[in-house]
Amino acid sequence: MEPIYLDHAATTPAHPAVIEIMASELANTFGNPSSIHTFGRKAHRTLEDIRQVIAASLKVSPHEIIFNSGGTEGDNTAIIETALSRKNQGMHLITTAIEHPAVLETMKYLEELGFEVTYLPVDERGELSITDFENALRKDTTLVSVMYGNNEIGNLLPIKEIGALLVSHPAIFHTDAVQAYGSEQILPHELGIDLLSISAHKINGPKGVGFLFKNDNISLPSFLHGGEQEGKRRAGTENLAGIAGMGKAVELLSDSEKKQRHEKYADFERMILAQLDQAQIEYQVNGNPENKLGHILNLRFSGVSSELLLMHLDLQGVAISTGSACTAGTVEPSHVLEAMYGENHPAIKESVRISFGLGNDEVQIQRFVALLIETIKKIKQ
Structure with missing residues (x-):
């Protein structure tokens, strides 16, 4: 696949x-x-x-x-x-x-x-x-x-x-x-x-x-x-x-291209959140949804280890992240989430970053969110 x-x-x-x-x-x-x-x-x-x-x-x-x-x-x-x-x-x-x-x-x-x-x-x-x-x-x-x-x-x-x-x-x-x-x-x-x-x-x-x-x-x-x-x-x-x-x-980054990307990524985000709502998956958007870059969506799934979620998705061919690539491969918590919530807050180990770009389309997003929901349910069983 x-x-x-x-x-x-x-x-x-x-x-x-x-x-x-x-x-x-x-x-x-x-x-x-x-x-x-x-x-x-x-x-x-x-x-x-x-x-x-x-x-x-x-x-x-x-x-x-x-x-x-x-x-x-x-x-x-x-x-x-x-x-x-x-x-x-x-x-x-x-x-x-x-x-x-x-x-x-x-x-x-x-x-x-x-x-x-x-x-x-x-x-x-x-x-x-x-x-x-x-x-x-x-x-x-x-x-x-x-x-x-x-x-x-x-x-x-x-x-x-x-x-x-x-x-x-x-x-x-x-x-x-x-x-x-x-x-x-x-x-x-x-x-x-x-x-x-x-x-x-x-x-x-x-x-x-x-x-x-x-x-x-x-x-x-x-x-x-x-x-x-x-x-x-x-x-x-x-x-x-x-x-x-x-x-x-x-x-290639013309004003019209940037506008199209904003619209497309906003659609992707709506699709993901709507499917999560429909599946009754508990989540929280980290950050301010009304004041952010369109291609980044950071979500917390309560009771779900972000590292475990990433590992399961990776095995199914899906790449998302827990945050900055410059801290990948370490056990250090996100300094951004720590600044927001304080040290040792549960959200720090339950949050993932989804970021859109070239090559992503609606078919991929639909397949991704289906795998995401399925994986979260398995982890929480």
Whole structure:
């Protein structure tokens, strides 16, 4: 039976058009973009054409796009270099308790260097209080890093409101938009965002490539030292084939495509919840259903071990998750659910994440929910 992949929040399959253009670039545009001969100039033109495509998706200047290896590098660059380069102005940083590990672990590293970090809490719906943020903001705050959309529960964070509050404050505003870029219209200049991290493998592009948006109005030292690539802002020869694949993935993310995806995923979610209701399966939606990314649905099934549920579904060819892929294979509980409910709450070990994407259709969803219901009933017998 055909397997069902419903873990697109962890990574996405490459679109066929992405694979095609990457193969073409590997075969035909192998020059170093920094070389001045014909082969290098051809590669450089390709690189800059893609930079323009990506910049247009955010309505920013092409020069504000820095190609890199993905979201983790983008987060580390934005956070570490901002903090270190501005430590004479202050050593207080603000983030949230539900950030991706690429942000949280970086903040912990800076704490070891003497920085003070405020981790803003969330309520039981995963919502961040703007009042809490205002109260945490200080004169010596030099960086605010708040994710655009959460990768486990899907909640959208109040980026617009935070950006508005920072207009009159010198703190740099960074957002990890890795999970949100593929579905939301994000306009950094309108939102007051200074730095924004993206990873291609979340939008049906290749792994190991991404970009960092850096507002031209701010300065940021290079995280990597070496050559003068990316306008001396990121050393290392660019991964042109990967960048080309990312560019094609971005081209495919038109406004109409994003709208269609929102509608389709909303239908999938309604189908799943309606079938669960009809089967009288007890469940709870984690997060705020009215304020979240459309492709993520996080559910708690009371009395059902999430690890046991995943194992049974995996044996039947269905892939879902308990949360962040970066903590897969460990027994560590979800830090997002802990932030919402508190440590040792039953929901932490009874919740799963279902995330939709390329290749999913109604037939798959109907088959998935039938298997889900059957498996839950077996476990609870």
